[in-house]
Amino acid sequence: MTDFKDVGAPAATRVVCPDSPGLAFLAAAARAVRGRDCRGLDRVPTLGQRRPVRDGLRSETLVYDAAEEVLPVGLAARLDADAVAAWITGHYPADDYPAVVLGSAHGAAVHLAAALGAPWLPSGFTVTVPWPGGSPGDWEGAMDWGGVIADAIVAANPAVSVRQVHDPLLRGHLCGTTITLHVRWRTLPPAYRSFLARLRPGAGALMVRDIRTWPTLDLAPGHSFQLGSPVSGWAPDDYTMDNPLFRRTLAGLDEGTWTSPYLDAPRRCADQAGEAGFDHDLRRHTAPVHRVLYARPQALSIFVAEVYRRSLAGRAGGRHCAVTSGTLVDPGRVLAAGLVPYWCESASRQAADAAEWWLAGSAAFDAVTVVPQPPGLRCEAHAGARQWRSVAAFGRQQSTVDPVAMGRYPLFPLPTSHATSALAETTTGADVAEPLRLTTGDVLDALFDTGPTLGLLVS
Numbered sequence: 001m002t003d004f005k006d007v008g009a010p011a012a013t014r015v016v017c018p019d020s021p022g023l024a025f026l027a028a029a030a031r032a033v034r035g036r037d038c039r040g041l042d043r044v045p046t047l048g049q050r051r052p053v054r055d056g057l058r059s060e061t062l063v064y065d066a067a068e069e070v071l072p073v074g075l076a077a078r079l080d081a082d083a084v085a086a087w088i089t090g091h092y093p094a095d096d097y098p099a100v101v102l103g104s105a106h107g108a109a110v111h112l113a114a115a116l117g118a119p120w121l122p123s124g125f126t127v128t129v130p131w132p133g134g135s136p137g138d139w140e141g142a143m144d145w146g147g148v149i150a151d152a153i154v155a156a157n158p159a160v161s162v163r164q165v166h167d168p169l170l171r172g173h174l175c176g177t178t179i180t181l182h183v184r185w186r187t188l189p190p191a192y193r194s195f196l197a198r199l200r201p202g203a204g205a206l207m208v209r210d211i212r213t214w215p216t217l218d219l220a221p222g223h224s225f226q227l228g229s230p231v232s233g234w235a236p237d238d239y240t241m242d243n244p245l246f247r248r249t250l251a252g253l254d255e256g257t258w259t260s261p262y263l264d265a266p267r268r269c270a271d272q273a274g275e276a277g278f279d280h281d282l283r284r285h286t287a288p289v290h291r292v293l294y295a296r297p298q299a300l301s302i303f304v305a306e307v308y309r310r311s312l313a314g315r316a317g318g319r320h321c322a323v324t325s326g327t328l329v330d331p332g333r334v335l336a337a338g339l340v341p342y343w344c345e346s347a348s349r350q351a352a353d354a355a356e357w358w359l360a361g362s363a364a365f366d367a368v369t370v371v372p373q374p375p376g377l378r379c380e381a382h383a384g385a386r387q388w389r390s391v392a393a394f395g396r397q398q399s400t401v402d403p404v405a406m407g408r409y410p411l412f413p414l415p416t417s418h419a420t421s422a423l424a425e426t427t428t429g430a431d432v433a434e435p436l437r438l439t440t441g442d443v444l445d446a447l448f449d450t451g452p453t454l455g456l457l458v459s
Contacts, residue, residue: 047376107343114331233348326373
């Protein structure tokens, strides 16, 4: 039995996983709403650290580093989800805002919020805790260990659910030393309700939600387990030893065992979805609320890119597209430079394919700059350097793949601030006189006009 010591609640900065996309998006969105870029967000993700250490020792060193950064098991049961919500809204101190964007962690939603001059609020947050004696291949052991901790979190926070995710493709060696828990609010936390009262009269709320599904085990009330994730670009049945690409990935992690997954389990909304109750409760506490649901993350990325491009074209702009992935986002810099943002969920082949298809079917850009976040391990699920160069090649006059990202690719992820410097390198001219500013009406008109065609469900 895990021993949960009776200690005070940990600070929110200790609770939220420092490598999580949601944390990077929150920091970037809070800067963008103030007209700032992401300079200063210099923390290198754990998988990108210890680059000079030789391969034989690096994985052991990273395991030690990860254990230092996760939430100690003894503090997990003291986690206060309401306090985390208050910390999130504290990133936005202004007295009023013209709108708010909430929901799943999606980089394009953050770009949309920035153009609206609006905050972005996640519908949950990610927590990582140590897993002593674990291994990337022992997902059943991870489920047992994580189950005790997840149940303690739910018991202390009845208004949340916890989805545990075990995915060697996303966490690499860290998957064998840490447990990843997605804490999701079932209803609006009190701090969010108070924040909504600060919106300007008539200000709209845009709820963005991922509705992809995945085989999921319901282990206890409010606690479920998911093996693999659609973020990786793979399907559930790719996570088996019958898949030679997966076997090679495990071998690269010095892992040779893997129990066949539960492919016949019921499919539930996957890790990035959030809870439907959060969505429903939002409608009770503010109006108007509009929902945008997507089953393909690229659909939202295309929509936001097209809205930017169309709006910038009216100012004789919109000719330079910035393609980024993962936590490499800088909505403030994108607005200041008059760029068209396209966000890839990860460095997967699937995400890069979607970017290529969109660029191939769109009117050509004069310039395309690609800044891919290195995924942190070698795996055939990830796009290679040649494919990222292919994405950039759609620029008629200028095609750039960030050389720093490629120099660290695929093993060493970069800090969020690298998006700022990489985009500045390819936009050396003066920033636009007046950065793009959209209204809620602009966005809603575009959503109802083109959203369904792209596969977005808008209501």
